[in-house]
Amino acid sequence: MFVSFSRRVTVLLASCAVAFTAASLATTAQEDPADRLGSELTEPDPERVLGHVPPPEPTDSTPAPIPRPGHVAVCGEPGRDEIVVLPDPSAPGEERPLWIRRPPGPDSADLPVLYLLHGSSSTHDTLMEAGVGELLDRQMCRMGVEFVVAAPYGQVTDGSTTEWADAHDGRFALEEFVTDTAVTAVEGEHRRPRSLRAIGGFSMGGYGSAALALRSPDLYSQVVSWAGYFRVDDPDGVLGENGTAHSPDRLLGSEKARDLRFLLVEGREDHTPLQEGSIHGEAERFSSLLAERGMTVTTLRPPGGHDLTTWKSTFPDAVDFLVSGWAASP
Numbered sequence: 001m002f003v004s005f006s007r008r009v010t011v012l013l014a015s016c017a018v019a020f021t022a023a024s025l026a027t028t029a030q031e032d033p034a035d036r037l038g039s040e041l042t043e044p045d046p047e048r049v050l051g052h053v054p055p056p057e058p059t060d061s062t063p064a065p066i067p068r069p070g071h072v073a074v075c076g077e078p079g080r081d082e083i084v085v086l087p088d089p090s091a092p093g094e095e096r097p098l099w100i101r102r103p104p105g106p107d108s109a110d111l112p113v114l115y116l117l118h119g120s121s122s123t124h125d126t127l128m129e130a131g132v133g134e135l136l137d138r139q140m141c142r143m144g145v146e147f148v149v150a151a152p153y154g155q156v157t158d159g160s161t162t163e164w165a166d167a168h169d170g171r172f173a174l175e176e177f178v179t180d181t182a183v184t185a186v187e188g189e190h191r192r193p194r195s196l197r198a199i200g201g202f203s204m205g206g207y208g209s210a211a212l213a214l215r216s217p218d219l220y221s222q223v224v225s226w227a228g229y230f231r232v233d234d235p236d237g238v239l240g241e242n243g244t245a246h247s248p249d250r251l252l253g254s255e256k257a258r259d260l261r262f263l264l265v266e267g268r269e270d271h272t273p274l275q276e277g278s279i280h281g282e283a284e285r286f287s288s289l290l291a292e293r294g295m296t297v298t299t300l301r302p303p304g305g306h307d308l309t310t311w312k313s314t315f316p317d318a319v320d321f322l323v324s325g326w327a328a329s330p
Contacts, residue, residue: 062110062193064329069144073104074137079149080104081133084185090156090172097153098182099124101133103146112147112196112326113186114224115178117154117205120161124151130308139319145326150186152178154205160236164201164208168240178208179216195329198322200224202311203272203279206265207233207248210286213260214251222325224318226265226311230286233274249286252293261296262287263321265314267304279306 079101088096103111114136118126127133133149140146154162156172166173183197199220201209206228213220232243244250251257266283283299290297300317304310 075141117201119203198222
């Protein structure tokens with residue numbers, strides 16, 4: 001996690017420019033979604049490295065989404081943004097915001113959800129202002145599968161870098177907020193099955209998404225980690241002496257986690273320093289550990305460094321990855 005200028009500041013310098021890429025599912029639409037959305041959706045250039053990619057195991061009886069490229073509601077009407085404010089004594093003003101963006105139409109238990117965790121120096125507002133919601137709307141239209149996006153605010157009053165964890169001394173409980181409070185607020189009476197719930201994040205959020213999914217494998221079926229690190233990097237000591245229990249590379253032994261699907265994104269020029277070493281090479285290292293265990297992993301190496309511009313360029317691939325998992329669910 002960052003304590004340096006690179007990790008704490010550069011994540012805020014992202015522009016909303018995006019270079020899109022993706023391979024569509026084998027579904028023929030009546031019109032080409034690229035014609036509807038513009039040629040910028042069709043020319044990506046990330047370096048892709050594929051690991052072992054078995055199909056996810058069936059986990060429930062909820063119907064899989066049926067892709068309808070170019071023919072879903074969000075193609076003609078943008079998603080709806082909502083900020084839900086939830087009580088939390090560790091948050092500024094003792095209130096923790098949660099950004100929720102829903103596609104047009106009613107909510108339902110068969111509408112997938114992607115939970116997004118921001119980086120150490122940013123907030124949910126950073127993602128909103130960077131146009132993340134609108135960019136994901138475009139990808140939903142292109143692929144023909146809509147989903148809810150939910151991003152909690154992850155800062156605390158004492159300024160600690162939270163690692164999206166529960167502090168060992170009880171100062172804050174971000175893991176509990178993400179895995180319990182936020183899920184209840186987003187899903188309500190339309191509780192999703194594990195197979196339609198994914199978690200992702202950027203930088204510290206990339207670490208957090210991997211750690212939380214591996215610590216709660218009954219909640220999530222897919223993980224997208226943009227510029228994450230997969231070992232403990234805890235300069236503020238929020239994990240105490242129990243760091244191993246929060247280290248993704250030490251949490252791969254659970255049978256419940258074996259069918260988790262991982263997409264790991266790391267910019268080719270990302271050398272953001274950690275307490276030891278840097279983020280450079282973390283995706284490759286963790287991908288090898290996942291592949292050794294026969295777990296699903298895809299790794300992307302787009303041009304660029306540690307910034308939202310680099311990460312947003314992979315949104316088409318990320319949505320392709322998520323939809324392939326959701327569409328394969330029973």
